[in-house]
Amino acid sequence: MPDGSGAVSEERQGVVIALEVTAGAKVAVFPSGYNEWRRTIGCRVPAPALEGRANRAVLFLVAEKLGVPASSVSILSGAASSQKRVLITGLTRQQVLERLAAVQ
Numbered sequence: 001m002p003d004g005s006g007a008v009s010e011e012r013q014g015v016v017i018a019l020e021v022t023a024g025a026k027v028a029v030f031p032s033g034y035n036e037w038r039r040t041i042g043c044r045v046p047a048p049a050l051e052g053r054a055n056r057a058v059l060f061l062v063a064e065k066l067g068v069p070a071s072s073v074s075i076l077s078g079a080a081s082s083q084k085r086v087l088i089t090g091l092t093r094q095q096v097l098e099r100l101a102a103v104q
Helices: 053-066 093-102
Strands: 008-011 014-023 040-045 073-077 083-088
Touching (some): 008 093, 014 093, 040 053
């Protein structure tokens, strides 16, 4: 994956990752590429985009891959969209970038 640092920003409340989510995928994958045009990191989850199932799957997958508790990950915006901004608390931007690089 090319450098995805453009999709990761540090804000007052924590680190925000811009995601492009594909629901209903065959397997869960995060990160799954980087869209330079949209400045988003791909995330694929098998859960359907029904009743918040895909959103919950995204939160658990991101938490697992970054090694943080699920309670440290929340959706800031885009709950009803494939374009989401996910907030991670308890890590710095640099730590998130290092952990993303380690899981590729």
